[in-house]
Amino acid sequence: MKILENYSLLAHNSFKLNVKTRWFVEYESESDLQKLLRDEYFFSQAFWHIGNGCNLLFLSDFNGIIVHSGIRGIEKIAEDADSITLKVGAAEMMDDLIRQCVEQGWGGIENLSLIPSEVGASAFQNIGAYGVEAGDCIEEVHAYAVKTGEKRIFSRAECQFAYRHTFFKKPEERGLHYITHVVYKLSKKPVFKLDYGNLRSTLEGKAITLQTVREAVIAIRKSRLPDPEVLGNAGSFFLNAYVCKLHFEALHKQYPDMPHFFEPEKTDDGKEIVKIPAAWLIDQCGLKGKTLGGAAVYEKNPLVLVNQNNATADDIVHLAEEIRATVEAKFGIELSPEVNYI
Ligand SMILES: Cc1cc2nc3c(=O)[nH]c(=O)nc-3n(C[C@H](O)[C@H](O)[C@H](O)COP(=O)(O)OP(=O)(O)OC[C@H]3O[C@@H](n4cnc5c(N)ncnc54)[C@H](O)[C@@H]3O)c2cc1C
Numbered sequence: 211m212k213i214l215e216n217y218s219l220l221a222h223n224s225f226k227l228n229v230k231t232r233w234f235v236e237y238e239s240e241s242d243l244q245k246l247l248r249d250e251y252f253f254s255q256a257f258w259h260i261g262n263g264c265n266l267l268f269l270s271d272f273n274g275i276i277v278h279s280g281i282r283g284i285e286k287i288a289e290d291a292d293s294i295t296l297k298v299g300a301a302e303m304m305d306d307l308i309r310q311c312v313e314q315g316w317g318g319i320e321n322l323s324l325i326p327s328e329v330g331a332s333a334f335q336n337i338g339a340y341g342v343e344a345g346d347c348i349e350e351v352h353a354y355a356v357k358t359g360e361k362r363i364f365s366r367a368e369c370q371f372a373y374r375h376t377f378f379k380k381p382e383e384r385g386l387h388y389i390t391h392v393v394y395k396l397s398k399k400p401v402f403k404l405d406y407g408n409l410r411s412t413l414e415g416k417a418i419t420l421q422t423v424r425e426a427v428i429a430i431r432k433s434r435l436p437d438p439e440v441l442g443n444a445g446s447f448f449l450n451a452y453v454c455k456l457h458f459e460a461l462h463k464q465y466p467d468m469p470h471f472f473e474p475e476k477t478d479d480g481k482e483i484v485k486i487p488a489a490w491l492i493d494q495c496g497l498k499g500k501t502l503g504g505a506a507v508y509e510k511n512p513l514v515l516v517n518q519n520n521a522t523a524d525d526i527v528h529l530a531e532e533i534r535a536t537v538e539a540k541f542g543i544e545l546s547p548e549v550n551y552i
């Protein structure tokens with residue numbers, strides 16, 4: 211187990227804020243984790259488990275214990291003519307896993323190429339892109355309950371995967387389970403999903419293979435999203451907006467060009483739900499390129515807030531608040547942050 215004191219989290223947050231933690235603990239095995247979850251000092255402190263830090267906003271130094279998994283490894287646990295099942299350590303990077311799967315001809319997660327995420331976080335967050343979500347291919351999530359130290363294997367149904375949402379993200383469950391492994395089931399007969407964004411047009415004239423799809427996704431992402439190593443950011447700062455049909459119709463009269471998608475699910479009281487891209491709402495408010503202190507709305511994609519010039523956490527928070535207030539005043543829609551504030 212690695213234990214470091216007064217440790218800088220600069221390399222562990224993609225906003226590239228120079229925050230510190232009192233303690234940084236990295237467990238390398240399940241038995242290390244079990245030891246940690248029996249430690250009295252641990253429970254006397256504030257603690258928070260992180261992945262690669264690509265969806266986090268540290269509001270200040272962390273006076274407690276930041277926990278990180280060091281569990282790695284990709285193990286083949288089942289195989290038949292159609293599929294392959296892999297048990298993957300939480301600390302593996304998703305894009306390394308995807309690259310290896312694509313090389314082997316195993317399909318299902320190629321549309322998630324280049325999302326900066328550890329495998330543990332891929333299940334915690336249900337990462338998604340280009341019409342595919344991690345939960346589509348996850349069979350099981352292996353985790354330890356923080357309060358009892360007991361191991362629990364969650365089936366796909368128990369993970370409750372939905373748009374950027376899972377059982378682990380529920381407010382009453384958040385932080386209560388540490389994920390050690392994720393079991394991915396991939397197909398040897400891939401079914402390609404190309405109807406999202408400009409994926410199909412990017413592939414025009416090319417043979418459709420796992421490799422060409424992966425390359426197309428990477429090329430599109432590189433043209434739209436800033437590289438956190440160059441310009442600190444946490445990807446989409448806000449979730450897309452969901453409104454009821456009545457609200458949508460009123461807006462649609464005023465903004466006939468508003469992009470919108472009717473959702474298959476309904477509200478608890480049976481009303482239809484319509485998704486409106488948050489990027490469009492922010493763009494319509496003329497906020498692209500807006501700066502506040504060192505923070506800015508990314509010029510090429512208004513859903514992304516960037517650390518343009520030594521931003522502080524306050525700069526980013528205040529810019530996000532201004533965006534929320536402006537969008538709410540114009541459209542009556544309250545945007546929710548996708549990024550985890552710590
Ligand atoms: C440039 C860029 C592009 C992005 N594009 C996308 C995209 O297309 N789609 C998308 O869905 N996301 C996207 N994101 C967001 C981000 O990549 C995902 O949210 C990702 O899952 C974060 O992974 P991470 O390992 O950095 O986790 P962190 O940000 O460190 O943690 C995320 C959450 O997971 C929890 N967690 C992490 N590991 C564990 C574990 N082992 N056990 C228990 N809890 C854990 C943390 O407590 C935290 O609540 C993007 C981010 C960036 C910077």
